[in-house]
Amino acid sequence: MAAEILSCEVDKILNALFDPWIIEDKETIARDILKDIINDSVKEAEEVKAHLEEAKEPKHRLPLLEQLLSLLGTSRVNPILSGYFFKIIEVFIERKQLDFLAYIFGFKEHVENLLVHIYDRHIADTIKKIVSNEDRYFAGTTGNEFIYEKMLIIDKLIDMLDASNPPESIRNSSYVLCDLIKGKQHLEYFNEGKVLKRIFSVVTSGNACSLCAGIEYLTELLKLNAIGSTTANTDNLYFIGYDNFEQIEENNEKKLDYKELMILAAGCLPILKELLTKKGEIKYETQFGAKILPFGGDRVKVINFLHALMEIKDDIFCQRFQELEMPSLLLELMEIYYMNTILHTSICKIFTDSIKSGTGFLIDMVIFNVNIVYS
Numbered sequence: 001m002a003a004e005i006l007s008c009e010v011d012k013i014l015n016a017l018f019d020p021w022i023i024e025d026k027e028t029i030a031r032d033i034l035k036d037i038i039n040d041s042v043k044e045a046e047e048v049k050a051h052l053e054e055a056k057e058p059k060h061r062l063p064l065l066e067q068l069l070s071l072l073g074t075s076r077v078n079p080i081l082s083g084y085f086f087k088i089i090e091v092f093i094e095r096k097q098l099d100f101l102a103y104i105f106g107f108k109e110h111v112e113n114l115l116v117h118i119y120d121r122h123i124a125d126t127i128k129k130i131v132s133n134e135d136r137y138f139a140g141t142t143g144n145e146f147i148y149e150k151m152l153i154i155d156k157l158i159d160m161l162d163a164s165n166p167p168e169s170i171r172n173s174s175y176v177l178c179d180l181i182k183g184k185q186h187l188e189y190f191n192e193g194k195v196l197k198r199i200f201s202v203v204t205s206g207n208a209c210s211l212c213a214g215i216e217y218l219t220e221l222l223k224l225n226a227i228g229s230t231t232a233n234t235d236n237l238y239f240i241g242y243d244n245f246e247q248i249e250e251n252n253e254k255k256l257d258y259k260e261l262m263i264l265a266a267g268c269l270p271i272l273k274e275l276l277t278k279k280g281e282i283k284y285e286t287q288f289g290a291k292i293l294p295f296g297g298d299r300v301k302v303i304n305f306l307h308a309l310m311e312i313k314d315d316i317f318c319q320r321f322q323e324l325e326m327p328s329l330l331l332e333l334m335e336i337y338y339m340n341t342i343l344h345t346s347i348c349k350i351f352t353d354s355i356k357s358g359t360g361f362l363i364d365m366v367i368f369n370v371n372i373v374y375s
Contacts, residue, residue, distance in 0.1 A: 003084035006068075007091040014091070017064045018099045065103060072113035072123075082122035089126050093133055104130065105149040115156055124172035127153065128179055154186065158198055161214060163207030174213035181220040190221055193260045200264045204271050211275070212298055215305045218265070222308035224256065258312055265309050266320040272302050273324055276333065303330070303346040310350050313357060322365050327351075331370065 006013060071077060071085050092100040104110050114130075117123045131150045160173035181190055189195060196218075203214035276299055306326070309317055321327070330347045337343045351370075354362040 003087050007088045009091055009095055014096055017068070017092075018062055018096060018103075019064070061107075062103065069110055069113075072110065072117060077117045077120050077123060079120055079122065082117075082120050086122040086126050086129075090129060093129050097133065101130065101133065101146055105146065111149070111153060115153070115160070118157075118160060118172050118176075119166055119168035121172060121175075124176055127157075128176045131176070132180055132183055132185060151186070151189065154180070154189070158195065161199070161202045161210055161217075163202070163205045163210040167209045170209045170213050174216050178216055178220045181217070181224070184224065187221075187224070187256060190217075191256050191258075191261065196261055196264055200268055204268050208298055211271075212301050215301050218261070219301070219305045219308045221256075221261070222258070222305075222312065225311070258314070262309070262312060262314040262317045266317045269320055269324055269326065272306070273326060273329065275299070275302055276329060299333075300342055300346060303343070303350070306330075307346060307350045307353070310362075311353060313362065318362065318365070327365055327368075 006017070068085070068088065071081060077085075089100075114123055114127050118127060131153050154177070157173045157177055160169055161177075162170075165173075177190075180186065199214045199217055202210045203218075205211065306321075310321070330350065334344055334347055351366050354366050357363075
């Protein structure tokens with residue numbers, strides 16, 4: 001009931017949450033501001049008004065908002081309460097965007113607390129909402145500061161993919177990052193060499209959860225094939241104005257340079273091959289009486305990643321792909337997991353797309369390996 005009231009988009013309720021004149025304990029923030037006014041001998045009405053406006057800036061705590069954000073101060077958030085919390089934050093982002101973001105970024109502990117609790121999906125959605133919010137409505141310095149703060153959050157989300165973190169935190173961090181990539185936000189940063197190296201170090205860490213998270217990130221990046229901007233820094237273009245923003249979007253078709261990504265991918269192929277061929281798995285008996293090996297979601301993600309890589313048609317990667325006999329391995333997997341429709345469909349995409357590409361060496365690779373396996 002409280003969440004419904006606080007998220008009902010009634011201006012008086014929303015304004016109260018962002019009102020610094022609310023009484024807190026026996027002291028009031030208003031009293032502190034009035035003391036400053038008296039000390040500075042401010043007498044003119046316009047100067048008084050300026051002080052009142054300053055109270056809205058994040059140098060003053062907002063008691064009601066602090067009470068709401070106190071949910072993040074617990075050692076572990078209640079997943080039911082975090083759902084109601086996210087419902088209210090959604091309204092803040094829609095109706096009090098500038099005030100809320102300025103406050104969140106103004107007091108760093110709130111962002112830090114959000115990242116601590118990213119294991120909770122509702123908190124992850126809250127972080128996604130904050131980071132994916134459009135900045136073009138915030139002109140000048142404010143917009144640039146927001147972008148800087150958001151990039152710091154993105155950087156910490158990439159750190160969260162490390163194997164030392166809990167699986168839930170790794171998966172939710174990957175979920176937020178992949179959603180940002182799908183939304184074509186900050187693509188040039190996501191595709192930077194130093195960032196890609198961090199992602200590939202996660203993929204090669206030996207931790208299954210981190211490996212899958214890194215692969216999901218890279219697969220989403222490859223799926224774009226990709227839309228960037230004709231300018232090195234796309235974010236600053238948002239502040240030219242809404243009319244110009246539309247014009248910028250019409251002329252922003254440009255492929256991302258996947259050169260470094262493909263080199264790194266070729267280097268980690270042996271690890272992916274090892275994951276696809278892991279031994280010692282227990283067979284499960286199906287309802288039809290047949291005993292089959294579990295395929296697992298990890299393998300599906302690896303094969304989808306390989307499919308996305310093959311679509312780029314990079315010579316270095318394709319050569320390494322053939323050298324490691326990956327096509328033969330994939331065909332053998334189709335035979336081993338003969339009852340797995342998802343596996344068959346994913347592998348078939350790799351071969352059919354190779355043939356459809358019209359690229360000579362890819363077609364030869366498919367024909368050669370099919371002949372070997374089924375001769």
